[in-house]
Amino acid sequence: MTMATTPALVVDNAQKSFVMHLQGGVTLPVVRGVSFTVQAGECVVLSGPSGAGKSSILKMIFGNYRCDAGAIRITQSGAALDIATAQPREILAARRDTIGYVSQFLRAVPRVAAIDVVAEPLVVQGESREEAREKAGVLLRRLNIPERLWGLPPATFSGGEQQRVNIARGFLAHRPILLLDEPTASLDANNRKVVVELIAETKARGTAIIAIVHDDEVRAQIADRIVDVTSFAAAA
Amino acid sequence: MIEASYNFAYLDEQTKRMIRRAILKAIAIPGYQVPFASREMPMPYGWGTGGVQVTASILGPDDTLKVIDQGSDDTTNAISIRKFFAKTAGVATTTSTPAASVIQTRHRIPETTLHEGQVLVYQVPIPEPLRFLEPRETETRRMHALAEYGLMHVKLYEDIAKFGHIATSYAYPVKVAGRYVMDPSPTPKFDNPKMNDCAALQLFGAGREKRIYAIPPYTQVVSLDFEDHPFTRYRQNAPCALCGAEDSYLDEIVTDDRGGRMFVCSDTDYCEGRRAQGHTGTESAPMEAADA
Amino acid sequence: MLDRVSVSHDDKVAATDQPLLIADGLSKRYGRIDACRGVSFELYPGEVLAIVGESGSGKSTLLQMLSAQLAPSAGRVSYRMRDGVLRDLAALGEAERRLLLRTDWGFVHQDPAQGLRMAVSAGANVGERLMAIGWNHYGRIRDTASDWLQRVEIDTSRIDDAPRTYSGGMRQRLQIARNLVTGPRLVFMDEPTGGLDVSVQARLLDLVRSLVTELGLAAIVVTHDLAVARLLSHRILVMKSGRVIETGLTDQVLDDPREPYTQLLVSSILPA
Numbered sequence: 001m002t003m004a005t006t007p008a009l010v011v012d013n014a015q016k017s018f019v020m021h022l023q024g025g026v027t028l029p030v031v032r033g034v035s036f037t038v039q040a041g042e043c044v045v046l047s048g049p050s051g052a053g054k055s056s057i058l059k060m061i062f063g064n065y066r067c068d069a070g071a072i073r074i075t076q077s078g079a080a081l082d083i084a085t086a087q088p089r090e091i092l093a094a095r096r097d098t099i100g101y102v103s104q105f106l107r108a109v110p111r112v113a114a115i116d117v118v119a120e121p122l123v124v125q126g127e128s129r130e131e132a133r134e135k136a137g138v139l140l141r142r143l144n145i146p147e148r149l150w151g152l153p154p155a156t157f158s159g160g161e162q163q164r165v166n167i168a169r170g171f172l173a174h175r176p177i178l179l180l181d182e183p184t185a186s187l188d189a190n191n192r193k194v195v196v197e198l199i200a201e202t203k204a205r206g207t208a209i210i211a212i213v214h215d216d217e218v219r220a221q222i223a224d225r226i227v228d229v230t231s232f233a234a235a236a
Numbered sequence: 237m238i239e240a241s242y243n244f245a246y247l248d249e250q251t252k253r254m255i256r257r258a259i260l261k262a263i264a265i266p267g268y269q270v271p272f273a274s275r276e277m278p279m280p281y282g283w284g285t286g287g288v289q290v291t292a293s294i295l296g297p298d299d300t301l302k303v304i305d306q307g308s309d310d311t312t313n314a315i316s317i318r319k320f321f322a323k324t325a326g327v328a329t330t331t332s333t334p335a336a337s338v339i340q341t342r343h344r345i346p347e348t349t350l351h352e353g354q355v356l357v358y359q360v361p362i363p364e365p366l367r368f369l370e371p372r373e374t375e376t377r378r379m380h381a382l383a384e385y386g387l388m389h390v391k392l393y394e395d396i397a398k399f400g401h402i403a404t405s406y407a408y409p410v411k412v413a414g415r416y417v418m419d420p421s422p423t424p425k426f427d428n429p430k431m432n433d434c435a436a437l438q439l440f441g442a443g444r445e446k447r448i449y450a451i452p453p454y455t456q457v458v459s460l461d462f463e464d465h466p467f468t469r470y471r472q473n474a475p476c477a478l479c480g481a482e483d484s485y486l487d488e489i490v491t492d493d494r495g496g497r498m499f500v501c502s503d504t505d506y507c508e509g510r511r512a513q514g515h516t517g518t519e520s521a522p523m524e525a526a527d528a
Numbered sequence: 529m530l531d532r533v534s535v536s537h538d539d540k541v542a543a544t545d546q547p548l549l550i551a552d553g554l555s556k557r558y559g560r561i562d563a564c565r566g567v568s569f570e571l572y573p574g575e576v577l578a579i580v581g582e583s584g585s586g587k588s589t590l591l592q593m594l595s596a597q598l599a600p601s602a603g604r605v606s607y608r609m610r611d612g613v614l615r616d617l618a619a620l621g622e623a624e625r626r627l628l629l630r631t632d633w634g635f636v637h638q639d640p641a642q643g644l645r646m647a648v649s650a651g652a653n654v655g656e657r658l659m660a661i662g663w664n665h666y667g668r669i670r671d672t673a674s675d676w677l678q679r680v681e682i683d684t685s686r687i688d689d690a691p692r693t694y695s696g697g698m699r700q701r702l703q704i705a706r707n708l709v710t711g712p713r714l715v716f717m718d719e720p721t722g723g724l725d726v727s728v729q730a731r732l733l734d735l736v737r738s739l740v741t742e743l744g745l746a747a748i749v750v751t752h753d754l755a756v757a758r759l760l761s762h763r764i765l766v767m768k769s770g771r772v773i774e775t776g777l778t779d780q781v782l783d784d785p786r787e788p789y790t791q792l793l794v795s796s797i798l799p800a
Contacts, residue, residue: 390655396666
């Protein structure tokens, strides 16, 4: 790794806890002191036992969870942006242009066809619907989603199929940062292989990837560096 | 002669003054509905109390009054109102359109072109053209104030959508002097063009609804329409069976119970005038001595 | 024909970096009751904002103030007109305000009967806003209405039927078409899926969502249904007792609620 350039992502002393007002105001610490950087073209895998806060960290980077303290710095439209303090509009713009996210579960919108679910990030970035669909189709085919399913809303798909739709959606638009939360969890060996290839290609394009992967084999294939989250785990 | 117990033209002078003020305002704002304190008249609402009050307020001793109902001088309503003013104002009455200085009308504009100095007084049942689609008076007043007249076209749109053409055949809405949309009272749309640039003053009185509105002489009156469905006049495609007129508005008269019918001029004065000049129609009887 | 509002308006001025609407310290008192207290926010072009809260939280009062139907007791609403000038709504004349309401704004009521003319055909319901801005060609009005019925998935063979013959879902879709026909930049929605069956709701939400994205509309949606907020909105305001108690990105507020009341609301959602 050459460190000459600005990292694509800097997480600096980020902290997160939940205050459960419905349980008498008890504070649930999640993570604290989270600090790491990811360079463009690098894949960092977060490791640690479940409950250590790996998914929460991804959600904080995506702006889905708010940070109590610290900073999460990215570069958005050529300028520095701290997700931890960014305005909602800035976060939305960052999600459109800079940060992709493949969550564990596809949040399906009723009635929207799988191909459009996948194509949407490109359309939002300004590509024509036809072109976006075409590219979406290529990716769906690669992920072995039969063409007869493309026109159907993914809500009716199996868990594995939904996950592959989700992956296609996350990988379609090329953004400088990609967050992957268990992308291969419910996939068979064949599709796992495709995802590993996709990750390699995406990295080669210069995308910084932060992933959570439980599969040791996959982790070994994709990880440039492993960040152990255990040290960030706030005392539960 | 005026019956001793009545003030001239029945209404007291204060009331007439009040109505004249409303009329003046109405003339000043063509097509705008001016509220006035409509009085109880010795006839039921719907029989022309608005028109009668307007007539009573503008009538002078030298006026000559003509009253028509659906174009006819001879219907009960026309005769009653004519007699009413003959009795309470002592004015001369006539059935001749050119000879009259004041013409009170229900549902028609005479065929003979009106001339300067004449006043045409319409009896109006419902003065609000927007009510069909917007029942709230507060809202229709606001719409008039802001000249928001899209709704009027909604009504015409509905006609075309349902019947293929604008089927509204009477009370056809007009825009007066480029500003206010006005209900011309239930005159057939055949008469609408006569309102435009008319030499006579046109006054509209709605007794039950307590509104007066007016079209000053020589005012632009445009019937609303669509570019691709322009306003058209409508008349039965027949000559008058009595006088042969091809240009007058016709009434359909059922003559027997086997479907027999004929079309005759709705404007009786016009028809008689033509017959007196020797025009004939298919059903013309030899001209009898018509009483004036 | 008036040319003040062309349907395909090219908004040079509506650059997304300038707020379209600014609420500044909006308050409304009814006697001794504070229906709404000090609400401030900015809405940008293309942004969908959800206002959530229980009945009585002040969200409907807020919506009425935002849409110039109710004068605030304090504070103001500014709106960027098509000419790029930011105007205080209270300073607009009634004619301007009404023109705004039927051209550059839309208002979708919970009860379609309030937003539609129930006895007038669907075509005329959609066409009315066009006729109101001076469209005077029956054929073009009808074609445009027909287009819009298709876009809201109403069979065009129903164009001459009055909405009273329509189902609840169709009525709501018709109301949306009626509002969008003039190409508004901002649409207010008051519980748009309120009276509908769940299956019908999903269809309507999806339709609204795609139209809003496609047309780049800004929208302010009042709802008590957090699922509606999640599906439609980018940002959310949570209201309680007339105050905004929490605000942020919709998924942020719903997935990571901070305030006790928001946590209560979120925890009250039935699992799908």
